[in-house]
Structures are given as structure tokens and as C-alpha cells.
Amino acid sequence: MPALVWMGVFLFLPLLLVLVISFAARGTYGGVEWTFSLANYLNMADPLYLRIYARSLALAAATTVVCLLLGFPLAYYIARAPARWQAVWLMLIIIPFWTNFLVRTYAWMFILRSEGLFHTVLSSVGLVTSPIEILYSDTAVLIGLVYGYLPFMVLPLYAAIERLDRSVVEAAWDLYASGWSVFWRVVLPLTKPGVIAGCLLVFIPSVGAFITPDLLGGARSMMVGNLIQHEYLVVRDWPFGSAISFALMALVLVGIAVYFKVETKVAV
Amino acid sequence: MALTLRQITTSSNRTWIAALLCAAILACQPTPEDGPKNGPQAATTTLHYFTWSDYVGPELLAEFEQQAGVKVVVDTFSSNEELLAKLQGGASGYDVAVPSDFMVSIMAREGLLAELDLSQIPNARYLSEGLQRLPFDPEHRYSIPYLWGTVGIGYDSAIISTPPDSWSVLWDAKYKGKISMLNDQREVFGAALRSMGQSMNTRDPAVIEGAKAKLIRQKPLVKTYTSDHYDQLLASGDVVLAHGWGGPVARAMAERPSIRYVVPKEGATIWSDCLVVLKTSQKRELAMRFVNFLLDRDIAARTTNRLLFASSNREAKALVDPKARENPAVYPPDTAFDRLEWMVDVGEAIRLYDRAWTEVKLR
Numbered sequence: 001m002p003a004l005v006w007m008g009v010f011l012f013l014p015l016l017l018v019l020v021i022s023f024a025a026r027g028t029y030g031g032v033e034w035t036f037s038l039a040n041y042l043n044m045a046d047p048l049y050l051r052i053y054a055r056s057l058a059l060a061a062a063t064t065v066v067c068l069l070l071g072f073p074l075a076y077y078i079a080r081a082p083a084r085w086q087a088v089w090l091m092l093i094i095i096p097f098w099t100n101f102l103v104r105t106y107a108w109m110f111i112l113r114s115e116g117l118f119h120t121v122l123s124s125v126g127l128v129t130s131p132i133e134i135l136y137s138d139t140a141v142l143i144g145l146v147y148g149y150l151p152f153m154v155l156p157l158y159a160a161i162e163r164l165d166r167s168v169v170e171a172a173w174d175l176y177a178s179g180w181s182v183f184w185r186v187v188l189p190l191t192k193p194g195v196i197a198g199c200l201l202v203f204i205p206s207v208g209a210f211i212t213p214d215l216l217g218g219a220r221s222m223m224v225g226n227l228i229q230h231e232y233l234v235v236r237d238w239p240f241g242s243a244i245s246f247a248l249m250a251l252v253l254v255g256i257a258v259y260f261k262v263e264t265k266v267a268v
Numbered sequence: 269m270a271l272t273l274r275q276i277t278t279s280s281n282r283t284w285i286a287a288l289l290c291a292a293i294l295a296c297q298p299t300p301e302d303g304p305k306n307g308p309q310a311a312t313t314t315l316h317y318f319t320w321s322d323y324v325g326p327e328l329l330a331e332f333e334q335q336a337g338v339k340v341v342v343d344t345f346s347s348n349e350e351l352l353a354k355l356q357g358g359a360s361g362y363d364v365a366v367p368s369d370f371m372v373s374i375m376a377r378e379g380l381l382a383e384l385d386l387s388q389i390p391n392a393r394y395l396s397e398g399l400q401r402l403p404f405d406p407e408h409r410y411s412i413p414y415l416w417g418t419v420g421i422g423y424d425s426a427i428i429s430t431p432p433d434s435w436s437v438l439w440d441a442k443y444k445g446k447i448s449m450l451n452d453q454r455e456v457f458g459a460a461l462r463s464m465g466q467s468m469n470t471r472d473p474a475v476i477e478g479a480k481a482k483l484i485r486q487k488p489l490v491k492t493y494t495s496d497h498y499d500q501l502l503a504s505g506d507v508v509l510a511h512g513w514g515g516p517v518a519r520a521m522a523e524r525p526s527i528r529y530v531v532p533k534e535g536a537t538i539w540s541d542c543l544v545v546l547k548t549s550q551k552r553e554l555a556m557r558f559v560n561f562l563l564d565r566d567i568a569a570r571t572t573n574r575l576l577f578a579s580s581n582r583e584a585k586a587l588v589d590p591k592a593r594e595n596p597a598v599y600p601p602d603t604a605f606d607r608l609e610w611m612v613d614v615g616e617a618i619r620l621y622d623r624a625w626t627e628v629k630l631r
Contacts, residue, residue, distance in 0.1 A: 049626075233350050
């Protein structure tokens with residue numbers, strides 16, 4: 001029962017408020033006018049905004065894929081290390097979180113700027129001669145997002161791989177499976193829950209990211225998180241901002257529900 | 269998903285993982301700024317000051333605390349819209365805030381401001397001529413200008429040898445990738461509109477469209493849209509032209525002496541951040557005493573020396589460091605005044621700007 005109250009007060013009530021506001025209208029000076037209209041949702045289908053959603057989904061998908069490609073070998077290595085080392089590696093993954101995300105994003109700006117650390121290192125070994133322009137581009141945003149969310153991929157993957165029964169893998173080798181088959185037909189299916197949990201934990205926050213595109217992308221282009229922030233804080237159109245937030249949330253929930261449905265069907 | 273989570277949580281390391289994930293998720297959130305607490309008052313009275321970040325020296329606050337025998341708690345916001353959104357969102361308990369000109373009129377209309385009693389703010393007498401009885405609050409019923417300045421162009425004179433005098437320099441392809449613009453819809457449109465000889469407060473859709481086309485043309489030249497670190501970009505040489513407020517440009521000059529500032533000939537924004545007392549304040553007398561303190565000649569001069577924004581107190585100017593006093597980025601030259609324009613709320617036309625800005629951002 002206390003859990004129910006907690007959920008009600010801290011989850012459903014705020015969400016309900018967002019939902020209700022999303023049907024209202026913006027007052028002339030930015031307040032909320034309590035009329036009922038679907039205008040905010042219709043407005044959202046504007047091709048202009050659709051392009052922002054598409055961009056955000058694409059960037060979030062790219063972030064997820066890169067995190068998975070980097071995170072899987074890393075998680076595998078950690079899970080297979082001696083127990084004492086596992087704790088050390090996991091600790092190292094968590095330590096960056098002790099510093100505020102904003103500060104770490106600023107650090108990346110220093111690394112990526114045209115004559116920053118990255119450039120200095122590459123030019124000292126003679127790999128580049130002219131300044132490299134990575135900062136303030138989509139590449140920089142991708143680097144920032146991957147950096148920020150990689151631990152969310154590694155931790156669930158680690159949990160899944162750590163539980164993986166080694167004897168099953170050994171059996172596959174004994175049956176002359178190639179390295180690729182062992183991975184594709186034994187390791188991956190058995191760690192799939194971890195892969196999916198990791199992908200969701202990376203994908204969902206990346207779609208709504210707004211600090212990274214602002215700082216590393218130089219605010220040259222918007223992601224849906226920036227659009228929501230812009231509607232709330234600059235245009236002061238809370239109803240429209242609420243509608244976008246709600247639609248985004250619905251999209252993610254539908255995605256998860258569809259996945260869950262497919263999963264249970266397969267399981268049966 | 270449920271399956272996944274259950275599997276994870278039955279892992280031998282479940283407590284460890286759960287704790288790590290929680291820590292990670294919590295740490296990933298931007299730190300929220302705490303509003304004033306509404307809890308029981310401590311023995312000493314507390315004054316809540318809601319202001320821009322790094323806008324008041326802690327030593328000045330300590331002085332006021334000692335003088336008045338109170339405690340001052342500072343909370344910060346990073347844009348006028350954020351200030352309004354927080355107050356409209358129900359944040360109460362603040363006593364003094366510092367909205368800019370156009371926001372004073374919006375806040376007054378929204379009934380968020382308390383009327384000032386000028387007899388309690390004697391330092392308001394020293395208000396500079398140019399800042400008296402401004403259209404957004406002609407009788408100073410709600411606000412007293414505090415710090416003010418212009419929006420212009422900071423540039424590196426070592427690279428740009430002929431001093432620019434027009435906004436059009438921001439469209440010069442020679443400086444591709446070396447230009448920063450404010451990340452501020454109204455100001456960026458202001459620069460484009462003025463370069464076209466228009467007012468930054470236009471509500472004419474065709475004119476706004478024209479400015480949008482101009483900004484889309486400019487975008488390939490722009491390295492970044494930023495409102496808060498163009499001073500560092502100028503100082504490090506990452507950009508050689510920065511659209512921005514005078515104060516940060518003046519701060520960049522300290523690090524790179526070849527930086528200069530110009531108020532373009534087509535005109536520019538003049539702004540003033542104003543001290544106001546909020547309607548919800550329970551300590552209006554103390555709040556007004558604090559306002560008076562900040563407007564004091566010596567305190568104001570020290571504030572200007574530190575922030576490199578001009579003080580509204582005309583007597584303070586004489587006490588400011590000569591270097592800052594003669595810096596056009598801090599005190600705009602007298603000749604610039606007739607081409608300065610205040611930004612006003614454009615009402616529903618904000619929708620047009622908003623859409624146009626989003627389109628610029630999508631290119």
C-alpha cells in the first residue's frame with residue numbers, strides 16, 4: 001500500500017498533470033489557459049517537428065548500437081575476470097558518476113575542441129596536421145551520448161554475462177562450434193535479457209538528451225529534448241511542451257509493450 | 269522487460285548492481301536547484317535572493333548580512349523565461365529577483381511583483397538619466413534598473429584588421445567557422461533584423477521570414493550558438509567574432525588584449541536587469557533595504573568592477589576602474605545611445621519567431 005501511494009504521488013500525479021496541460025492552450029503571456037483542444041497534438045505532426053523526432057530517434061539508435069558494440073566485449077571481459085578484479089572494474093565504470101554530468105560534458109569540450117587534447121595527442125604522433133573540427137557536430141553529440149550512457153549498457157550486460165553458465169559455452173566448443181557460432185547461438189541468446197535491458201536503458205534517455213546536443217553539438221541543431229526545453233522555458237508554451245513530452249513517452253512505452261508482446265509469444 | 273529485471277535482480281550480485289544503477293541514474297540527472305525552504309524559520313531572518321548565476325559577490329552579501337543581521341540565501345536562474353516559469357510554476361518564498369526589462373512588464377502584468385516604496389530606496393535617486401522612467405515601468409512602481417549594457421559584437425582585432433561597424437560582418441564568409449552567436453532566439457533574430465534595417469521587435473510575418481532566410485544563409489558560418497561561454501571561445505581564439513553581451517566580451521579582453529567590442533551602426537539591444545520585490549515576499553521592508561544596498565554607490569561600483577556590467581547608479585561610474593569605465597563593452601559610448609533599442613514582448617508573434625528559429629536550427 002505505501003508503494004501504491006508513493007507511485008501515485010510521485011509518478012501518476014505528475015504524469016496526469018502533464019497530460020491535462022497538454023490539452024490546454026498557451027495564454028498570451030505564457031500562462032496556461034484551461035480550454036480543451038487537440039491543437040497541440042495536431043501541431044506536433046507538422047513536418048518541421050517530425051524531422052526533429054526522426055533526428056532524435058536516429059541519434060539515439062546510433063548511440064545504442066555503438067554502446068552495445070563497445071559495451072558487450074567490455075562487460076564480457078569484466079564478467080570473466082577474477083572476482084576481486086570485477087569489483088575494481090565495476091568501480092572504475094561508476095566513478096565518473098561521482099562528478100556532475102555537466103562538468104564531464106564540459107571536459108569533453110576541452111578534449112574535442114579544434115586544438116584540444118584529442119588534437120594535441122594525434123598531432124604529436126603525426127597523425128594529423130591541421131586542426132580537427134569535431135566539436136559542435138553530430139559526431140561530437142554521438143561521442144558525448146555514448147560516453148554518458150555506456151555504463152547503463154555495461155552494468156546489465158555484466159549481470160547477464162556473469163550468470164552465464166560456463167559449462168554451456170564449453171559444451172559448444174566441445175561440439176566443434178566455431179567462435180562465431182558460440183557467440184551467436186549460445187552466448188547471445190542466453191544474455192539477451194541483459195542486451196535488451198541495456199539497450200532500453202541507453203535508448204530511452206538518449207532520445208530525450210538535451211545538454212549534450214546543446215554543449216557538444218553547439219546548439220546548431222535540435223533534438224526533441226531541446227525542443228521540449230525550448231517550448232517550456234523560451235516560448236513558455238507549456239501545453240505544447242507537455243504534448244511533445246507525452247507523445248515521446250507514449251512512443252517509448254508502445255515500443256516496450258510491442259517488444260514485450262513479441263517476447264512472450266516467442267517464449268510460449 | 270519484467271523478465272529481464274527479475275533475472276538481473278536474482279543475480280548473485282543483485283544488491284551491488286541495483287545500488288550502482290541507482291547511483292548512476294541519480295548522478296545522470298542535472299542537479300536541480302533547490303527552491304527556498306518553507307520550513308520553520310530559524311532564529312535569524314532569511315532573505316531569499318533569486319538572481320543570475322555569478323551575479324553578486326559573496327563578500328557583498330556577507331556585508332549586508334552583517335549590516336542587517338540577517339541571512340541571505342541566493343538561488344540562481346539562467347534565463348528570464350526560466351525565472352518566470354519557476355515563479356509561475358509556484359515557487360514562492362523568494363523576496364528579491366532580477367528580471368530584465370521586458371520581463372518586468374510581463375511579471376507586473378501577471379501580478380507577480382510587489383509595489384515598491386521609493387522612500388525606502390533612497391539610492392534610487394542616483395539612477396542614470398537614460399535608465400529613468402523606461403517604457404516597461406515608467407513610474408518605477410515595481411522595478412529599479414540595476415545593471416545594464418548592450419548586445420553587440422566582440423571581435424579579435426589581431427585577425428580582423430579593419431574594425432567592423434556593421435552586423436553584416438557576421439555574414440562574411442571569410443570568417444566561416446570562426447563565428448559564435450547567442451543561443452537566444454530573440455537576440456539572434458535581432459541581429460538579422462537590424463542588419464536589414466528593421467526593428468528587433470517587429471511582428472510582421474514577412475519581415476520575420478526574411479530574417480529567417482538570412483539566418484539560414486549564415487548558419488554554415490556559425491561555429492556554435494552559445495549564450496554562456498563565448499568569452500572563453502574568444503579568449504582561446506576558437507572564434508574571432510562573437511555575438512554577445514558586453515560584459516563577457518570585456519572579460520575576454522583581460523585574457524586576450526586584442527579583443528574589441530562594437531555596437532554596430534544599424535543599432536543594437538540595450539538591456540537592463542532590474543531589482544524587483546516579489547508579491548509573495550513576507551519581508552518587503554527587508555527586501556527593499558537589500559535593493560537599496562545593492563544600488564549603493566560603492567557597492568554598485570564594486571559590482572561593476574567584478575562583473576564588467578555597467579551600474580545604473582550614475583555616481584558609481586566615477587568610482588569604477590578607469591579601464592572598465594572607458595571600455596565600450598561595459599559603458600557604451602554616448603554616441604551609441606540613439607541607436608539602441610529595448611527588446612519588448614511581441615505577444616502572439618513569438619510563435620512566428622519560435623517556428624522560424626526551429627527551422628534555422630533544423631538546417
